[in-house]
Amino acid sequence: MILNDIFILMKQELMLLGIIMILLIIKVGKDWSNESLLNLINALLLINVMSGFMMPAEGFLFGDMFKTNSLITLEKNILNIGTLIISLQSYSWLKNHKHLIEFYILMLSTLLGMFYMVSSGNLLMFYLGLELSTIPLAAMANFDLEKRKSSEAALKFIISSAFSSGLLLFGISLLYGTAGTLSFTEITSHLTNTPLQIFSFVLILAGFSFKISVVPFHFWTADVYEGSPVAVTSYLSVISKGAVLFVFVSVLYTVFKPLAEVWYNMLFLLSVLTIVIGNLFALRQDNIKRFLAFSSIAQVGFILVGISGSSQMGTASVIYFVLIYIFSNLGAFGVVSLVSAIAGKENISDYRAFYKTNPFLSWVLTIALFSLAGVPPTAGFFGKFFLLIAGAEQGNYILIAIAALNMVISFYYYLRIVKSIFMDPNEHPIEKLTIPMMPKIALFICLAGIVVIGLWSSIYEYIYSLSTGF
Amino acid sequence: MNEIPLTHILFVSTALFFIGMYGFFTRRNMITILMSIELILNSVNINFVAFNKYLFPQNLDGIFFTIFIISIAAAEAAVAIAIIINMYRSLHSVDVNETSELKF
Numbered sequence: 086m087i088l089n090d091i092f093i094l095m096k097q098e099l100m101l102l103g104i105i106m107i108l109l110i111i112k113v114g115k116d117w118s119n120e121s122l123l124n125l126i127n128a129l130l131l132i133n134v135m136s137g138f139m140m141p142a143e144g145f146l147f148g149d150m151f152k153t154n155s156l157i158t159l160e161k162n163i164l165n166i167g168t169l170i171i172s173l174q175s176y177s178w179l180k181n182h183k184h185l186i187e188f189y190i191l192m193l194s195t196l197l198g199m200f201y202m203v204s205s206g207n208l209l210m211f212y213l214g215l216e217l218s219t220i221p222l223a224a225m226a227n228f229d230l231e232k233r234k235s236s237e238a239a240l241k242f243i244i245s246s247a248f249s250s251g252l253l254l255f256g257i258s259l260l261y262g263t264a265g266t267l268s269f270t271e272i273t274s275h276l277t278n279t280p281l282q283i284f285s286f287v288l289i290l291a292g293f294s295f296k297i298s299v300v301p302f303h304f305w306t307a308d309v310y311e312g313s314p315v316a317v318t319s320y321l322s323v324i325s326k327g328a329v330l331f332v333f334v335s336v337l338y339t340v341f342k343p344l345a346e347v348w349y350n351m352l353f354l355l356s357v358l359t360i361v362i363g364n365l366f367a368l369r370q371d372n373i374k375r376f377l378a379f380s381s382i383a384q385v386g387f388i389l390v391g392i393s394g395s396s397q398m399g400t401a402s403v404i405y406f407v408l409i410y411i412f413s414n415l416g417a418f419g420v421v422s423l424v425s426a427i428a429g430k431e432n433i434s435d436y437r438a439f440y441k442t443n444p445f446l447s448w449v450l451t452i453a454l455f456s457l458a459g460v461p462p463t464a465g466f467f468g469k470f471f472l473l474i475a476g477a478e479q480g481n482y483i484l485i486a487i488a489a490l491n492m493v494i495s496f497y498y499y500l501r502i503v504k505s506i507f508m509d510p511n512e513h514p515i516e517k518l519t520i521p522m523m524p525k526i527a528l529f530i531c532l533a534g535i536v537v538i539g540l541w542s543s544i545y546e547y548i549y550s551l552s553t554g555f
Numbered sequence: 556m557n558e559i560p561l562t563h564i565l566f567v568s569t570a571l572f573f574i575g576m577y578g579f580f581t582r583r584n585m586i587t588i589l590m591s592i593e594l595i596l597n598s599v600n601i602n603f604v605a606f607n608k609y610l611f612p613q614n615l616d617g618i619f620f621t622i623f624i625i626s627i628a629a630a631e632a633a634v635a636i637a638i639i640i641n642m643y644r645s646l647h648s649v650d651v652n653e654t655s656e657l658k659f
Binding site: 208209212213216220221223224227230231233236237239240243244247248251252254255257258259261262265266267 | 572575579585588589592595596598599602603606610611614616617619620623624627630631634635637638639641642645646
């Protein structure tokens with residue numbers, strides 16, 4: 086009976102584990118050519134995405150260590166789709182890489198860690214998932230083995246993430262001391278706003294803020310994003326950040342619910358700082374990966390505005406925004422990774438007159454940037470709109486006003502790139518790129534996602550109906 | 556024989572935590588930074604074991620958590636040292652001041 090439960094409730098995790106096992110067996114066995122391997126892996130990932138939608142189930146396993154319900158299944162499906170898109174996009178970079186299988190094994194084990202983190206019902210499980218999702222990522226950041234930049238990025242990532250998990254653990258240990266249990270549901274009943282509990286909460290919040298790069302803890306972000314290979318950068322900025330955000334929302338709304346007044350003020354301060362500083366630094370970047378890093382910091386600030394709303398709409402708008410953010414950010418990163426892999430150029434000034442030579446890629450990049458900025462017909466507008474409405478439910482209009490003003494500022498730097506693509510003259514534009522089939526499919530998926538999610542409102546209603554209230 | 560009070564143990568673990576933090580921010584050698592992180596993690600271990608023994612002896616949650624922290628710290632150190640070795644090949648130094656190719 087229990088075995089039956091495990092197979093149904095943990096099907097997404099078991100599926101990933103199966104793919105990792107297949108890859109390990111291939112690694113030990115005879116050599117495959119890179120192209121056939123990539124085809125096989127992408128097919129497996131596609132099966133993985135599709136199997137996620139089948140047989141949804143709800144329940145608890147191992148006491149309450151592992152829980153799953155339709156919202157958590159949806160979050161895992163979102164992460165699965167993002168991973169498939171990244172895998173398709175990095176085709177041209179991985180085709181010539183010597184350690185292709187190791188890359189996928191590391192990537193899928195981080196995804197497995199995120200799955201366990203998302204469905205954790207216990208602080209121990211949560212911590213294990215978090216570590217499983219960060220340690221292999223550091224190894225992935227070092228995947229351009231001979232480049233010095235890449236290992237610098239990996240070093241900065243592993244050291245800052247180890248430090249942040251140290252802070253998080255110290256907070257967890259103090260929380261254990263005051264509550265006497267590690268299970269999420271039991272902790273809530275023991276929270277009584279004592280100073281020690283608030284201190285432990287601050288440490289846990291700091292640990293989370295490191296992982297989603299909220300402003301006072303954001304220093305590693307730009308360096309790691311610039312140094313790592315583009316595939317890893319997009320994975321870091323979308324999948325790993327999205328998974329931590331999902332957990333962050335559920336932990337704040339369920340476990341730390343008795344401390345709501347305390348964390349509302351903290352979130353207010355953090356979100357204002359994050360939006361303003363992320364925007365100011367994004368204004369002055371030349372490297373397009375660094376630029377996208379700071380723009381992603383500013384986006385996290387908007388997400389914090391939505392979280393501070395603390396309502397059913399808060400959960401729904403965050404998940405909806407992460408879904409949109411995956412498509413729009415991956416659209417931008419897809420073009421950047423193609424240009425970087427084939428032409429080897431990563432500066433914004435290299436993109437001048439990009440439209441003359443590569444009209445299709447220019448349109449993809451433009452629509453993705455419009456969606457990131459929040460221009461109405463694209464999905465990004467609705468994402469930010471719902472986030473701000475969720476934040477406004479608390480009645481604190483200063484926060485909403487600051488966020489809205491910063492949206493206007495962010496238009497400047499997003500449109501600056503669009504302007505240089507279409508209008509600026511350039512004697513030596515990037516030559517015409519031939520796009521391989523798989524990245525092309527990925528770009529079409531991103532485009533479709535940006536347009537369809539914006540126009541088809543029942544997706545938001547579906548997410549809203551699944552999400553739990555405050 | 557008198558038992559050592561819980562506050563004494565918590566004092567040791569908090570001191571260890573802040574010593575680790577101080578080392579993390581002031582040391583310039585990558586290996587020493589890793590050692591500082593280990594100090595932080597060990598202070599957490601002391602906390603867990605002490606809380607478990609003194610306050611909640613009926614369950615073993617804290618001790619289990621400690622075992623997991625020890626094994627994960629080992630994995631983390633292994634990956635970090637692999638990265639440092641890879642870095643040493645191109646940099647010929649383990650000083651973090653040299654890692655300055657990426658800057659604002």
